[in-house]
């Protein structure tokens with residue numbers, strides 16, 4: 001194998017593998033370095049997202065949602081004789097099969113596109129040389145015209161709750177719990193905490209979530225956070241705000257005492273499993289040799305500009321290891337942008353229109369700015385909100401919780417943010433993202449024909465409501 005490439009990508013997660021495929025499609029001789037190996041020594045492709053993140057968590061969320069629906073099928077007149085039961089081991093095995101198929105799929109795509117896979121830990125040296133050290137310690141050095149660093153992130157660990165096999169778990173361990181715990185503790189009411197808490201609450205586990213901040217879902221629009229808090233309470237997710245974990249103690253090797261402080265002083269709970277989900281940090285350990293020339297910022301992220309260029313010409317960084325939201329789709333889009341730039345195309349990414357989704361039920365999704373952010377900026381805005389309780393298709397689907405909230409500029413009518421709580425918010429938000437990418441006004445959406453009966457009509461109605469013209473509800477606003 002020749003040791004010179006046009007592009008070497010370090011990391012085969014959703015940032016790295018997408019960048020490698022795009023670069024190869026554009027005719028560039030491309031290699032992708034991945035250190036993750038399975039128990040047989042085979043390369044594990046797809047990174048956190050495919051293996052221990054987005055995909056496996058969605059498999060568990062889907063299985064437990066189906067279980068919940070089966071338990072409540074009587075709303076449709078369906079009678080289930082006997083108890084509906086869940087075989088947790090079968091659920092976990094199904095999840096593993098989906099993950100296996102997808103990671104094999106990435107290997108197939110590398111082959112089909114002519115991407116060379118280099119197995120081992122990649123380290124960038126000066127002169128765009130990449131040293132790859134295999135699991136057996138052997139190493140080889142390759143040269144590239146361009147290097148894309150896509151090393152991802154790792155979970156933050158906190159001293160009061162050190163990971164303990166089978167008891168105190170990070171996101172990876174949380175995905176492999178193979179029997180329903182009676183009591184589950186979760187530290188952090190963020191994305192992972194809420195998603196994994198939902199999985200087990202649906203199976204009957206008593207779930208307590210400890211959140212250090214006083215505000216619930218501080219990054220979300222306040223209307224979304226308020227609605228979500230109300231609905232999660234009904235789902236037996238006990239979310240304690242202003243509750244900071246101060247220590248843990250494993251009792252008898254089978255349960256965990258979790259100590260925390262809140263407004264009332266020192267507290268404790270005892271749980272069978274504890275999931276720590278307090279955020280992630282960039283993974284850069286061992287990635288950069290002293291002479292690489294690449295700098296980190298004050299928070300440990302690889303320092304890049306808007307086009308993901310580091311300070312070294314021809315060296316780029318993308319995904320969780322650089323500034324911006326830690327989201328797979330953001331990483332993939334950065335990968336495509338960088339591959340295009342390397343191939344000499346004009347490319348840029350719109351960081352203002354990146355959808356955020358929390359896959360609870362209902363799902364919480366938003367794109368653009370919140371009402372609070374816009375007001376803090378002094379923007380003049382108009383807001384339209386439409387509830388699913390007034391949408392016929394949502395009623396037919398027994399999915400009447402939630403709403404669509406649209407925010408537009410008072411002066412230009414441009415849509416600035418869309419916030420959705422819905423059983424299928426993750427799918428609906430794509431419509432808002434497309435509209436915003438094309439700089440849509442609320443009027444553009446008002447004049448668009450939405451099919452009836454669909455849940456999407458709530459987007460149309462929210463756009464109409466921006467000007468007090470919603471049809472299927474009484475408008476609070478004065479019509480112009």
Ligand SMILES: NC(=O)c1ccc[n+]([C@@H]2O[C@H](COP(=O)([O-])OP(=O)(O)OC[C@H]3O[C@@H](n4cnc5c(N)ncnc54)[C@H](O)[C@@H]3O)[C@@H](O)[C@H]2O)c1
Pocket residue numbers: 053054158187188189190191192193195210211212213243244245276277278279280325326327356357358359
């Ligand atoms: N659906 C998705 O898009 C998805 C799913 C999973 C993960 N992710 C990404 O993975 C990353 C990690 O997710 P996450 O849920 O771990 O992080 P997060 O940042 O979403 O939430 C962590 C929460 O933990 C709280 N916290 C921190 N220290 C605490 C302490 N000592 N005691 C109690 N609470 C504490 C924080 O205030 C915060 O609310 C996020 O960046 C997220 O975007 C995304």
